[in-house]
Amino acid sequence: MKPETEFMEGPTQRQRDVLDAVLRLLVEEGDKITMASVARRASCSKETLYKWFGDRDGLLTAAVKWQASKVRVSPVDPRNPDLQSLTESLEGYARDWLKVISSDTSIALNRVAIGHAGTGKDNLGAIVLENGRFAMAKRLKPVLEAGRNAGLLCFEDTETAFRTFFGLVGRDVQIRLLLGDWPGLTEAAIAEDAARATRQFLALYGVGKSHSVKHGRK
Amino acid sequence: MKPETEFMEGPTQRQRDVLDAVLRLLVEEGDKITMASVARRASCSKETLYKWFGDRDGLLTAAVKWQASKVRVSPVDPRNPDLQSLTESLEGYARDWLKVISSDTSIALNRVAIGHAGTGKDNLGAIVLENGRFAMAKRLKPVLEAGRNAGLLCFEDTETAFRTFFGLVGRDVQIRLLLGDWPGLTEAAIAEDAARATRQFLALYGVGKSHSVKHGRK
DNA sequence: CAAGAACCGTAACGTACGGTACGCGCACGA
DNA sequence: TCGTGCGCGTACCGTACGTTACGGTTCTTG
Numbered sequence A, B: 001m002k003p004e005t006e007f008m009e010g011p012t013q014r015q016r017d018v019l020d021a022v023l024r025l026l027v028e029e030g031d032k033i034t035m036a037s038v039a040r041r042a043s044c045s046k047e048t049l050y051k052w053f054g055d056r057d058g059l060l061t062a063a064v065k066w067q068a069s070k071v072r073v074s075p076v077d078p079r080n081p082d083l084q085s086l087t088e089s090l091e092g093y094a095r096d097w098l099k100v101i102s103s104d105t106s107i108a109l110n111r112v113a114i115g116h117a118g119t120g121k122d123n124l125g126a127i128v129l130e131n132g133r134f135a136m137a138k139r140l141k142p143v144l145e146a147g148r149n150a151g152l153l154c155f156e157d158t159e160t161a162f163r164t165f166f167g168l169v170g171r172d173v174q175i176r177l178l179l180g181d182w183p184g185l186t187e188a189a190i191a192e193d194a195a196r197a198t199r200q201f202l203a204l205y206g207v208g209k210s211h212s213v214k215h216g217r218k
Numbered sequence C: 001c002a003a004g005a006a007c008c009g010t011a012a013c014g015t016a017c018g019g020t021a022c023g024c025g026c027a028c029g030a
Numbered sequence D: 001t002c003g004t005g006c007g008c009g010t011a012c013c014g015t016a017c018g019t020t021a022c023g024g025t026t027c028t029t030g
Helices: A013-032 A035-042 A045-053 A056-070 A081-099 A104-117 A124-132 A133-149 A158-170 A175-180 A187-206 B013-032 B036-044 B046-053 B055-072 B083-100 B104-117 B123-132 B133-149 B158-170 B173-178 B187-205
Strands: none
Touching: A013 A035, A013 A045, A013 A104, A013 B083, A035 A045, A035 B133, A045 A056, A056 A133, A056 B158, A081 A104, A081 A133, A081 A158, A081 A187, A081 B158, A104 A124, A104 A175, A104 B104, A104 B173, A124 A133, A124 B173, A124 B187, A133 A175, A158 A187, A175 B133, A175 B173, A187 B123, A187 B187, B013 B036, B013 B046, B036 B046, B036 B055, B046 B055, B046 B158, B055 B104, B055 B123, B055 B187, B083 B104, B083 B133, B083 B158, B083 B187, B104 B123, B104 B173, B123 B133, B123 B158, B123 B173, B133 B158
């Protein structure tokens, strides 16, 4: 079930190559990839796969973690932002997020994680969530709170504010992509969506000159 | 691949019972349900399953369509709403939607549809999308436009306005549920979320007394 | 009631795939 | 130079499951 050493220092170069092959196959064939197809594509033997990753689930888990470790982005945290830099930060995060969720790899990974979420056999769903939605929250919350400290934003609960931003950015995009629909997210469309979401978020939570919108609980 | 008659008048009572059994099994076991387990649960023979539904995919497709046909809801369309009734309509739709996407059946169905979306073998994804996200749009758009005609809302593109509402209502709920997370949607939480989403939507698109927020394109 | 269809339960078949075993080549250290 | 070990390729095994076939039972219809 488990390899002797759960490579505590990260996978070796060769292992990383194998995991990249898994990711590519996942994009092409989805969850119906077979151990044999992985071995063929990665030019390694099945025995090696089992020695390194334990079993099929271990291989999938390792691939998901490997992908997660690749997408770490720069955690910029503007200390004392003005409205301009806050807006740019939010737009940047929104663009990054839309780019991620519309990428082939993310779609494929989310699909297999969702497929496995029903079985309870592994925790792929938790891993994807941790490195997707929750990682984004961790990155963004300091920005939101900095904006509040600077008197630019007004909210009580950071989590609620973040989730609102998340909804304004993502809308129906992710579910449509996962279900095979194609919302057509070009670079330009992403930029426009990010700008719109940021504008709407600031309209709701911004302490602007012309308006202040209530949004406390009932 | 296809049964002789694609039951043009809808499934018979017995067939509906079988499909209900499929739905129940889908909730319990996800996509790993077997033809044998369905036959056992539904007390029918495998031969009958193949005669009625062609093959495994046909059975799954029929089950998804059957579920879709069950959730048709009342298409209320307030003709000349005031702010009060518009708010209530929006909140009602939001509550319905949250209730649907957090139901066991919806989660299970979305999971199998997403799992199949990678393969291109069938169009489960399209069916789910058509009866989920797109059906909601079709129901809600007349309400939004009635609100605009009554001078309560202001937007250019109905689709864009709808997607904003969709995002404000759903936020991260659906993806978290699909990935096995449990946001804890009680009846009360749903009501509160629906109210908050409606409030935020009206803040963005409402022609209220105290403010008018710009949201046109750049 | 008789004849035939529909359907149930189960056995059987073929295949795909996860997992294992083994032989060979190649690199590296003594 | 000779082990020694890692990893590639491949053959093999067991099982699960989709699909088909068949005998027996119940339901419909004339």
